[in-house]
Amino acid sequence: MHQRSRRERLEHIGAVLVVGSGKGGVGKSTVSVNLAISLAKTGARVGLLDGDAYGPSIPMMVGVRKRVGAKSEAILPLAERRDLAAEKKIQPLLRYGVKLMSVGFFIGEEQAVAPLPDALGMLMRQLLFSVNWGELDYLIIDLPPGTSEPQATLCREFELSGALLVTTPQDIARIDTAKAVTMFQRMSVPILGVVQNMAGLLCPHCGQMVEIFPSSAEPRAQLDDLPLLGRIPLDPVAVTNGDKGYPIVVSLADSPVAMVFSDISAQIVQRMTLLQHAQDADSETEQEPDREEDSDEREA
Numbered sequence: 001m002h003q004r005s006r007r008e009r010l011e012h013i014g015a016v017l018v019v020g021s022g023k024g025g026v027g028k029s030t031v032s033v034n035l036a037i038s039l040a041k042t043g044a045r046v047g048l049l050d051g052d053a054y055g056p057s058i059p060m061m062v063g064v065r066k067r068v069g070a071k072s073e074a075i076l077p078l079a080e081r082r083d084l085a086a087e088k089k090i091q092p093l094l095r096y097g098v099k100l101m102s103v104g105f106f107i108g109e110e111q112a113v114a115p116l117p118d119a120l121g122m123l124m125r126q127l128l129f130s131v132n133w134g135e136l137d138y139l140i141i142d143l144p145p146g147t148s149e150p151q152a153t154l155c156r157e158f159e160l161s162g163a164l165l166v167t168t169p170q171d172i173a174r175i176d177t178a179k180a181v182t183m184f185q186r187m188s189v190p191i192l193g194v195v196q197n198m199a200g201l202l203c204p205h206c207g208q209m210v211e212i213f214p215s216s217a218e219p220r221a222q223l224d225d226l227p228l229l230g231r232i233p234l235d236p237v238a239v240t241n242g243d244k245g246y247p248i249v250v251s252l253a254d255s256p257v258a259m260v261f262s263d264i265s266a267q268i269v270q271r272m273t274l275l276q277h278a279q280d281a282d283s284e285t286e287q288e289p290d291r292e293e294d295s296d297e298r299e300a
């Protein structure tokens with residue numbers, strides 16, 4: 001087990017939440033964007049960092065498209081500038097009440113990016129420290145699939161407040177997501193729960209739920225024992241609006257899918273408040289012996 005206390009706590013950021021999965025294409029970015037906006041709608045100060053340098057999806061999902069010649073590979077400057085004055089840092093983009101940052105803001109959407117896998121952790125550090133995030137209640141980091149970088153650097157070096165796992169109901173996604181659960185547990189990152197995405201189809205004609213893919217019948221304790229934060233159906237409107245830059249919690253705020261996102265955000269707020277109280281109580285207990293020592297010294 002890794003010691004959480006040795007990790008760096010990001011100043012001015014209340015809670016750092018990571019959204020991960022072992023598998024690609026299960027809806028991490030969709031969940032991250034809609035969750036960030038739902039949290040911002042409650043009045044929280046929210047930032048969203050796209051952790052996927054190779055295939056950043058956040059720009060398109062919030063309506064930022066950068067068409068640059070795809071011929072050249074983009075090489076990103078890697079430098080950590082935590083000492084810069086706020087106004088000299090990279091300014092995040094504000095969309096739908098959320099401060100956003102993505103490698104995709106610097107490169108063309110068809111341009112390949114060339115950080116080596118072991119530089120991905122450094123790139124994350126740069127985006128955490130060189131971006132003017134200001135004061136935030138929540139910073140959500142949308143992770144790329146898998147359990148390698150930048151996940152390893154983030155878990156090892158930073159105090160992450162919680163992880164959300166996104167999976168689909170199929171066994172192939174659940175197996176990979178269970179691996180991500182194991183990684184977070186090994187690194188002592190609190191797991192807030194699982195979001196099951198693409199769970200059935202919300203029929204655009206009759207509005208009824210249709211189960212189109214067989215759900216896994218195989219129990220998988222790492223996942224099944226975690227709180228299920230919400231089930232999001234496949235919704236054709238979610239994909240068309242999402243890919244055009246209008247996340248569903250913005251374009252159809254009263255739809256069943258948007259309701260699930262706002263319910264998940266309410267659960268996150270509740271869990272983070274409880275965790276914060278528990279941590280405050282822990283640190284108070286840790287301070288008790290010092291007070292006794294102080295009084296012993298005074299008596300002596």
Ligand SMILES: Nc1ncnc2c1ncn2[C@@H]1O[C@H](COP(=O)(O)OP(=O)(O)OP(=O)(O)O)[C@@H](O)[C@H]1O
Pocket residue numbers: 023024025026027028029030031052055057143144145197198232233234235236238239240242243
């Ligand atoms: N519930 C849903 N209903 C319909 N379409 C969805 C749903 N969730 C996600 N999608 C669509 O599926 C595609 C993949 O989703 P998304 O990019 O969020 O996945 P991801 O896990 O972040 O992928 P990556 O492997 O790039 O990290 C997107 O086009 C998105 O709009």
